[in-house]
Amino acid sequence: MFKTRVTEILGIEYPIIAGTMQALSRAELVAAAANAGVLGIIPSATFGSKEELRDEIRKVKSLTDKPFGVNVNLFPMLMPVSIEEYIDTVIEEGVKVIETSGRSPAPYVERIKSGGAVFMHKCARVRDTRTAERVGADLVEIVGFECGGHPSAEEVTSLILIPQTVDAVKIPVIGGGGFGDARGFIACLALGAEGVLMGTRFMATKECPLHDNFKRAFVEAAETTTVIAQRSIQDPIRVFRNETVEEVLEREKQGTTLEELIPLIAGATARDAWASGDVAHGMTACGQVVGLIHDIPTVKEVVDNIIKGATAILDRFPRSG
Secondary structure (H helix, E strand, O other): OOOOHHHHHHOOOOOEEEOOOHHHOOHHHHHHHHHOOOEEEEEHHHOOOHHHHHHHHHHHHHHOOOOOEEEEEOOOOOOOOOHHHHHHHHHHOOOOEEEEEOOOOHHHHHHHHHOOOEEEEEEOOHHHHHHHHHHOOOEEEEEOOOOOEOOOOOOOOHHHHHHHHHHHOOOOEEEEOOOOOHHHHHHHHHOOOOEEEEOHHHHOOOOOOOOHHHHHHHHHOOHHHEEEEOHHHOOOEEEEOOHHHHHHHHHHHOOOOHHHHHHHHOHHHHHHHHHHOOOOOOOOEOOHHHHHOOOOOOHHHHHHHHHHHHHHHHHOOOOOO
């Protein structure tokens, strides 16, 4: 019932992408997504070397024989890695889906295509989706202002961005930002997308290597528990509001510098908090859809409930013919 060009191109059962969630998207979560019939994605930038990335890819392969992807981050990084080496490693390991995000992927398209991988690009502005299509993307992901992580500084919602993108490009569109249940899934497809990107929903699952304190905090949270930080350094990010985030926001009001913010916003600080369960500290990407999360199921239960619920929604509408 939910077969689209996205499921055909990616070789997955359902048109759902379990969004790249920094260092939380490790083998167990990615494989669980694959085994549930959707696409999980490893974030290559969270590995300090291509050897570490290779090991994680092989670990996923030991847990599933279904398709999964690897994200290649093109945003500026505090600790840059060799993008070319990481792409080559992904291709050498036979991964068939490469997702890029951030700046224009144009310099890397030939490398990805020559390796035989499906190429999809994630962005937050319609004009960037046009660029992705022009340089050779097979699929494009567009995320609205509701999303966890990095939305556009233009602050346009998914309700507007998705149909605009569908009208702007001919390649299949995957919509993200604000989706986490059957209702959102159907709504995204109704807007013209052929796939649905969900991140925050999969953070509150049993397989996600996030401390239970955070998962319980997500269940108790409201949509207003998230906030945009880092506007002052032109790197807006939607995160879970806590003591660290409040300090970042206050420093931004006072005209802080990137160097002064680094101890607060560094990935290592967040990873320590995720491991220890210190919900008050670190910067944790989190979408407004957290207000719709009320349980901590398995990844398969999330997917099954979405598909079952979506089918029930469609059944409410009579079909002609």
